[in-house]
Amino acid sequence: MTVTTTPRPARNGVDVPTLFATLDAVKENPAIAAFQFRAQNTWQSGTHSRTVYSDFFGAMQEMQHREATVVESDHPEVLVGTDKAPTPVEYLLHAIAACVTSGVVNIASARGVTLTKVSSTVVGNIDLRGILGLSDQVRNGYQGITVSFEIECDADEETLRGIVEQSRRRSAVYDVLTNGTTVRIDVAARQAA
Amino acid sequence: MTVTTTPRPARNGVDVPTLFATLDAVKENPAIAAFQFRAQNTWQSGTHSRTVYSDFFGAMQEMQHREATVVESDHPEVLVGTDKAPTPVEYLLHAIAACVTSGVVNIASARGVTLTKVSSTVVGNIDLRGILGLSDQVRNGYQGITVSFEIECDADEETLRGIVEQSRRRSAVYDVLTNGTTVRIDVAARQAA
Numbered sequence: 543m544t545v546t547t548t549p550r551p552a553r554n555g556v557d558v559p560t561l562f563a564t565l566d567a568v569k570e571n572p573a574i575a576a577f578q579f580r581a582q583n584t585w586q587s588g589t590h591s592r593t594v595y596s597d598f599f600g601a602m603q604e605m606q607h608r609e610a611t612v613v614e615s616d617h618p619e620v621l622v623g624t625d626k627a628p629t630p631v632e633y634l635l636h637a638i639a640a641c642v643t644s645g646v647v648n649i650a651s652a653r654g655v656t657l658t659k660v661s662s663t664v665v666g667n668i669d670l671r672g673i674l675g676l677s678d679q680v681r682n683g684y685q686g687i688t689v690s691f692e693i694e695c696d697a698d699e700e701t702l703r704g705i706v707e708q709s710r711r712r713s714a715v716y717d718v719l720t721n722g723t724t725v726r727i728d729v730a731a732r733q734a735a
Numbered sequence: 736m737t738v739t740t741t742p743r744p745a746r747n748g749v750d751v752p753t754l755f756a757t758l759d760a761v762k763e764n765p766a767i768a769a770f771q772f773r774a775q776n777t778w779q780s781g782t783h784s785r786t787v788y789s790d791f792f793g794a795m796q797e798m799q800h801r802e803a804t805v806v807e808s809d810h811p812e813v814l815v816g817t818d819k820a821p822t823p824v825e826y827l828l829h830a831i832a833a834c835v836t837s838g839v840v841n842i843a844s845a846r847g848v849t850l851t852k853v854s855s856t857v858v859g860n861i862d863l864r865g866i867l868g869l870s871d872q873v874r875n876g877y878q879g880i881t882v883s884f885e886i887e888c889d890a891d892e893e894t895l896r897g898i899v900e901q902s903r904r905r906s907a908v909y910d911v912l913t914n915g916t917t918v919r920i921d922v923a924a925r926q927a928a
Contacts, residue, residue, distance in 0.1 A: 565867055572870075574769050575863040579825045581739030583832035585853035588748030591828040591836045594819040608818045613826075615833035620794045622754045623837075623874060625801045629909040630834035631907050632772045633806075633826045636786040639776035640808035640822045641774055641823035644816075645785045645866075658927050660778035668739045670768040670793075673838075673905045674758055677765075685916040692925070699924040705889075706922050712866045714824050716877030722903030722915035724879040725831060731892040732885070734851050 556651035574601050589617040590626050631684065635664040637715045639689055644710070647707030649696065654704065659694035687719065749844035767794050780926050782810040789845070828857040831882055832907045838902030842890065843892065846898065852887035880912065 552558065567575045577600040583593045596610040615630045617623025650657050660726045665688050672682040697704055710716055744752060761767050770793040776786045789803040808823045810816025832855045843850050859880045865873040888895055905911055 552781075553777075555783070555817075556922070557815055561887050563758075564815055568864060568867055569869055570892055572864055573903070575867065575907075576814060576871070577861050577863055579822065579828060579861065581828035581832060581857045581860045582838060583855045583857065585831065585840060585850070586748075588745075590748070591833045591839060591853075593832060595810065595825050595829075598825075600811070604806065605811065605813065607811065611821050613829050615829070615837070617834070617837060618791070618793070618798065618800065620798065621755055622750055622841075623767065624748075628804050630799065630830045630837065632774060632791075632909070633830040633833070634908065634911060635774035635824045635832070636776065636788075636806050636808070638827040639774060639786060640784045640826070642920065643778050644782035644808070644810060644823065647778060648815075655928075657778070659925075660784075662776045664774045666772045668770050668772065668907060670764075670770055671761065671765055672910070674761055674768065676758070676762055681910055681914075681915065682905055683907045684916045686919065688858050688921065689920045690921045690923070692923045694908060694925045694927050694928050696870060698840065702889055702924045702926075703922060705842050706920065709736035710867060712875060713875045714861060714866050715827065716918055717874055718824070718827060718915075719911060720912075720915045720918050721876065722913045723877045725909055725913050726881045727835065727880065727899065727903055728801060728883045729896060730883070730885045730894045731787060731890055732852075732887045732895075734849075734887050734889050 553651040553654070554647050554657050556648055559650060561652060574602070576602075589615075589623040591615055603655055631666065631668065634719065635687065636683070637668055638713075639664045640704070641713045641715035642689060642709050645713055646705055646712060648691070649705045649708050650697075651700075655695050655697040655701065655705065657693065657695045659692065662689050662691045664689045685716050744846070746844040747840050747850050749841055749846050754841060754845060769793070772836075781905050782808075782816040785806055799822075822860065824861065827877070827881065827912065828859055831880060831906075831912055832857045834908035835884075835899070835904045838906055839886070839898055842898045843890075843900050846894075848888050848890040848894065848898065850886065850888045852885065855882050855884045857882045886921060
């Protein structure tokens with residue numbers, strides 16, 4: 543008999559034993575779970591701005607991402623921007639797709655399901671009369687968002703649907719986008735000389 | 736007397752006459768205001784996924800961004816990811832900063848205020864016991880988000896605060912993040928042979 547030891551067993555690229563060990567660690571010490579994510583935005587010109595992500599707080603310590611990431615937003619030319627980057631609302635679409643996808647992969651891995659494809663198309667419909675101040679009947683934000691997944695795996699459809707449903711139930715972005723959260727805006731103003 | 740004609744007058748990089756002309760065009764034909772934004776996400780490995788933005792619908796036609804943009808998400812190593820990119824929830828922080836900033840710049844420009852600096856730091860606090868399924872008392876998403884702006888302009892503080900407040904009132908991302916919207920998740924499943 544040959545015994546194969548796998549020091550870092552993984553399924554779908556997820557280190558499942560470490561995932562369960564992390565759950566146990568948080569159960570023992572809930573303070574580990576208090577995270578603060580951060581972003582630094584700087585206006586460039588017109589509707590164009592740039593955000594840098596570098597550090598965050600978590601697991602009871604200041605942490606750095608392996609690399610800083612820069613993302614940008616602008617308005618399209620048809621909305622009098624310069625279209626140097628996607629609009630701010632388009633980033634909400636990435637956030638929901640990425641969050642549910644990572645949940646699907648973690649949960650599938652924990653349940654012993656091997657995935658061969660997870661892709662999604664996200665659409666958000668918005669009536670700009672809201673933000674343009676042209677109608678009191680129209681909200682500013684998306685009227686609705688739809689995420690359409692295509693998933694291929696070695697499990698049957700019912701098992702897969704259970705995985706997606708569990709990911710939705712545990713998604714941080716789904717919670718914020720559907721239930722909302724508090725957003726406080728502070729301003730430090732300085733009049734130029 | 737010298738008459739100076741400015742074919743494309745701008746303040747803060749915003750073409751104010753075209754901004755007002757756009758408002759007039761939407762007033763005359765509200766169908767122009769129906770937009771659909773889109774994102775295509777593809778799972779890479781583990782919690783790492785990649786989104787491409789290329790097209791959208793607006794002003795009664797299919798439109799393309801000048802260039803496609805790719806953004807990625809992952810989980811940090813402390814959460815058993817590979818930290819190849821910011822987490823999905825961090826993109827919500829960019830979205831709110833970029834949205835309110837572009838609004839501030841458009842509104843300031845329309846009101847004749849010249850800006851010399853707009854920067855913001857966004858923080859979002861989250862207790863991961865929610866998404867880890869370790870507490871029913873803890874929500875999955877951010878407990879709250881704070882955007883701290885530093886703005887320098889040629890107007891007095893009261894005028895500037897009025898501009899920021901109007902931007903908040905008309906922000907699409909602020910509306911979605913504070914009031915929520917509907918998110919529908921569809922799944923097309925395929926069992927690998």
